Amino acid sequence: MLQQLFVETKARFFDTLNEEIRNEFRLISKAEALFNIHFPKNAELLAKAQFRLKFEELFYIQLQLLLKNQLRKQKIKGFVFGEIGEYFSGFYKNHLPFDLTGAQKRVIKEIRADLGTGAQMNRLLQGDVGSGKTIVALMSMLIAIDNNFQACLMAPTEILAIQHYQGLVELCEKMELSIYLLTGSSKKAHRRELHEKLENGEIDILIGTHALLEDKVKFHNLGLAIIDEQHRFGVAQRAKLWRKNKIPPHILVMTATPIPRTLAMSLYGDLDISVIDELPPGRKPIRTVHRFDSNRLKVFRFLKEEIDKGRQVYVVYPLIQESEKMDYKDLMDGYESIAREFPDFQISIVHGQMKPEDKDYEMQRFAEGKTEIMVATTVIEVGVNVPNASVMVIESAERFGLSQLHQLRGRVGRGAEQSYCILMTGHKLSNDSKTRLETMTATNDGFQIAEVDLKLRGPGDIMGTQQSGVLNLKIADIVKDNDLLKTARHIAQKVLKEDPKLALEKNKVLRFTYGQLAKHQNIWNYIS
Numbered sequence: 142m143l144q145q146l147f148v149e150t151k152a153r154f155f156d157t158l159n160e161e162i163r164n165e166f167r168l169i170s171k172a173e174a175l176f177n178i179h180f181p182k183n184a185e186l187l188a189k190a191q192f193r194l195k196f197e198e199l200f201y202i203q204l205q206l207l208l209k210n211q212l213r214k215q216k217i218k219g220f221v222f223g224e225i226g227e228y229f230s231g232f233y234k235n236h237l238p239f240d241l242t243g244a245q246k247r248v249i250k251e252i253r254a255d256l257g258t259g260a261q262m263n264r265l266l267q268g269d270v271g272s273g274k275t276i277v278a279l280m281s282m283l284i285a286i287d288n289n290f291q292a293c294l295m296a297p298t299e300i301l302a303i304q305h306y307q308g309l310v311e312l313c314e315k316m317e318l319s320i321y322l323l324t325g326s327s328k329k330a331h332r333r334e335l336h337e338k339l340e341n342g343e344i345d346i347l348i349g350t351h352a353l354l355e356d357k358v359k360f361h362n363l364g365l366a367i368i369d370e371q372h373r374f375g376v377a378q379r380a381k382l383w384r385k386n387k388i389p390p391h392i393l394v395m396t397a398t399p400i401p402r403t404l405a406m407s408l409y410g411d412l413d414i415s416v417i418d419e420l421p422p423g424r425k426p427i428r429t430v431h432r433f434d435s436n437r438l439k440v441f442r443f444l445k446e447e448i449d450k451g452r453q454v455y456v457v458y459p460l461i462q463e464s465e466k467m468d469y470k471d472l473m474d475g476y477e478s479i480a481r482e483f484p485d486f487q488i489s490i491v492h493g494q495m496k497p498e499d500k501d502y503e504m505q506r507f508a509e510g511k512t513e514i515m516v517a518t519t520v521i522e523v524g525v526n527v528p529n530a531s532v533m534v535i536e537s538a539e540r541f542g543l544s545q546l547h548q549l550r551g552r553v554g555r556g557a558e559q560s561y562c563i564l565m566t567g568h569k570l571s572n573d574s575k576t577r578l579e580t581m582t583a584t585n586d587g588f589q590i591a592e593v594d595l596k597l598r599g600p601g602d603i604m605g606t607q608q609s610g611v612l613n614l615k616i617a618d619i620v621k622d623n624d625l626l627k628t629a630r631h632i633a634q635k636v637l638k639e640d641p642k643l644a645l646e647k648n649k650v651l652r653f654t655y656g657q658l659a660k661h662q663n664i665w666n667y668i669s
């Protein structure tokens with residue numbers, strides 16, 4: 142009966158793509174595609190139907206992304222930071238602790254150009270672990286300050302916020318700058334002073350956690366907001382930063398988890414992306430090996446040798462929320478066995494259930510070299526910078542995702558010494574686990590790893606649920622239909638180049654269909 146209905150109503154389906162596009166790709170009509178996807182006459186027609194529907198789906202996503210971006214650039218005015226003044230130039234000439242890499246210079250130029258255009262910057266800065274994003278962040282903030290604006294830097298965890306704060310204070314030591322830190326544990330008196338100074342414009346740079354988003358935190362004139370590690374912050378939170386000023390501040394989102402090109406393209410459309418694709422000179426690639434638990438004694442011997450050479454070691458345990466109790470036990474058992482095995486060494490321990498100040502105290506002891514071994518859960522995953530720590534042991538490595546393993550590994554290899562990452566597992570491993578371990582031992586390149594991760598996990602998982610809306614594709618698959626995605630994007634660009642408002646008669650059907658689709662979609666990518 143359904144089939145009959147299709148046949149009878151077929152003529153009444155209007156097509157959702159115009160003739161020009163249909164002809165260019167020899168697409169079958171929408172009506173025929175819908176009919177054949179349900180009741181394929183033969184394999185060839187089924188394939189044609191799938192192709193047509195996939196193309197359409199990807200085309201409208203790209204059209205939407207491109208249109209929104211176009212609108213954002215036209216509508217949302219940004220501050221013009223025309224001046225490069227004493228702070229930026231003085232720092233560059235006198236205080237830069239190393240020569241910038243070519244990639245760092247290029248990215249700073251891209252940001253500088255954005256800040257001068259009069260449109261609001263909305264840029265994603267991607268750089269592999271340890272590629273030197275911090276200095277880029279600082280120099281961007283100095284441009285804001287040169288133009289009499291304030292800047293802020295928001296990090297996902299307290300440890301990271303403190304570390305950024307300490308790092309930036311040190312870098313800016315010889316300049317007259319007022320830098321403040323605000324986290325969940327900031328004391329009341331400190332907060333009061335901070336709120337006042339921030340509103341008076343006496344603070345140049347504010348660093349902190351999501352505590353920065355509280356309504357009480359009011360800036361005198363926030364010109365640039367930098368967000369470290371975007372995956373942890375939801376869109377709503379980022380939108381809050383936008384509203385800290387009448388004219389939204391420029392936004393720079395930094396991430397050390399490279400997003401595969403295909404995914405970036407489908408998620409961000411024309412969102413501007415800068416990539417630091419070069420590591421500072423002199424780094425030795427980390428050597429990564431996979432060892433079975435049965436070889437633990439050998440691994441311990443190796444750790445001893447390295448510590449005797451003056452190095453420090455991380456031992457990391459998984460901590461997954463659902464089984465927190467069990468994981469906690471694993472961590473404590475691990476700690477005890479390490480304490481037994483290494484009676485002559487000092488050991489730090491850090492995990493999510495500790496008070497922030499205790500965590501910080503332990504981290505600090507390790508960073509200062511007072512302890513040789515750091516036993517931790519993944520709280521140390523992002524950003525922690527202890528260059529003398531050159532060995533990382535990851536326990537139950539099969540339980541971590543690829544990007545997470547890569548992030549963790551990025552905690553070593555930050556100094557001049559040869560670094561090692563040892564992935565420990567039992568003998569029973571799933572195929573996916575094997576692929577993850579093999580990928581880790583084969584490459585240090587975050588972008589390559591991200592591609593494998595995308596194939597293993599799918600895009601929704603990688604980006605987190607709140608961002609996967611656009612990825613709930615009905616028929617196309619971002620990984621498998623990568624080439625088609627590129628084509629669809631190219632065509633959407635071509636259409637908009639010729640007819641930015643879709644006002645031409647031949648594009649009427651595109652405008653109508655787009656309008657129908659847009660009604661049902663949120664605007665998160667407006668804010669990225």
Ligand SMILES: Nc1ncnc2c1ncn2[C@@H]1O[C@H](COP(=O)(O)OP(=O)(O)OP(=O)(O)O)[C@@H](O)[C@H]1O
Pocket residue numbers: 239240241242245268269270271272273274275276396397421422523524525526528551555
């Ligand atoms: N051009 C450079 N030359 C030498 N050392 C550099 C350079 N740029 C950065 N560094 C150093 O490299 C280390 C890593 O830099 P940074 O912490 O900025 O990396 P990152 O990109 O933030 O990495 P992660 O995301 O892993 O924290 C720091 O110790 C920093 O001082």
